[in-house]
Amino acid sequence: MPLLEVESVSKAFGSLKALDKVSFKVEPGEIFGIAGPNGSGKSTLFNVITGIPFGPDSGRIVFDGVEIQRKAGHKIAWLGLARTFQRETSFDKLTVFENVLVSGAYGKPNRSPEEERAGALEALDIVGLPRSRHGRLAEELSVFDRKCLMLATAVAMQPKMLLLDEPASGLTRPEIETSIGLIRRIADLGVTIVLIEHVLTFLMSLSQHLLVLNQGEVLTIGNPKDVIADARVIEAYLGTRKAA
Numbered sequence: 681m682p683l684l685e686v687e688s689v690s691k692a693f694g695s696l697k698a699l700d701k702v703s704f705k706v707e708p709g710e711i712f713g714i715a716g717p718n719g720s721g722k723s724t725l726f727n728v729i730t731g732i733p734f735g736p737d738s739g740r741i742v743f744d745g746v747e748i749q750r751k752a753g754h755k756i757a758w759l760g761l762a763r764t765f766q767r768e769t770s771f772d773k774l775t776v777f778e779n780v781l782v783s784g785a786y787g788k789p790n791r792s793p794e795e796e797r798a799g800a801l802e803a804l805d806i807v808g809l810p811r812s813r814h815g816r817l818a819e820e821l822s823v824f825d826r827k828c829l830m831l832a833t834a835v836a837m838q839p840k841m842l843l844l845d846e847p848a849s850g851l852t853r854p855e856i857e858t859s860i861g862l863i864r865r866i867a868d869l870g871v872t873i874v875l876i877e878h879v880l881t882f883l884m885s886l887s888q889h890l891l892v893l894n895q896g897e898v899l900t901i902g903n904p905k906d907v908i909a910d911a912r913v914i915e916a917y918l919g920t921r922k923a924a
């Protein structure tokens with residue numbers, strides 16, 4: 681059974697069809713890539729799946745056997761679906777440790793304070809944020825450390841599935857290599873990952889399946905090698921392809 685099934689999901693903003701009958705399935709344990717030019721609907725897709733801040737206008741979304749398209753965001757998170765945002769969304773005036781603690785408590789209510797602290801420390805270890813930085817304010821971190829903090833806050837929710845929105849944006853080449861390793865490490869822990877990335881090479885080395893969006897529609901889904909060789913994908917990226 682797929683862990684996530686998206687069936688004919690649409691979302692409009694006025695006359696703009698940001699998502700138009702999008703369908704795909706993600707199997708447990710895989711890294712599933714989503715690419716597409718700017719404005720093609722990638723972040724909107726994560727928004728409607730997680731219900732933050734809104735669900736879809738129409739269509740069906742099933743996560744781990746449960747229909748979620750009409751559920752509130754926090755209830756979806758409690759089922760084990762965590763996400764990061766394209767722009768870093770930390771509490772700037774809280775410390776690194778406090779940020780992770782708050783997120784863990786949101787995603788996994790009903791744990792004891794000891795379990796919450798242990799979970800936060802584990803998440804910070806997984807993303808490689810050393811103890812010496814746990815007491816820093818989030819706003820004091822480097823761009824790369826902020827990305828790691830975002831990953832740690834998502835990991836602290838102990839999700840079954842993690843949706844990552846452009847985790848490589850704003851990073852240098854060596855930092856991108858490090859974050860590819862980090863994402864692999866999280867996947868190896870058994871977390872299924874859906875990864876949005878504008879940079880196709882990032883997805884090539886990580887994902888087993890790759891979906892390309894263009895103007896709110898699925899242009900193609902397949903193995904990354906075939907998808908990237910598809911002339912329609914190149915046209916979409918060059919902006920010379922119109923919606924079907």
Ligand code: ADP
Nearest residue numbers: 693696698716717718719720721722723724725
């Ligand atoms: P991507 O993440 O692929 O760059 P987005 O999902 O952010 O694309 O946006 C898809 C389209 O929907 C864009 O044309 C964008 O301007 C529009 N859009 C996204 N969010 C909103 C919103 N809250 N209100 C109005 N238009 C939006």
Ligand code: MG
Nearest residue numbers: 722723724766
């Ligand atoms: Mg986006």
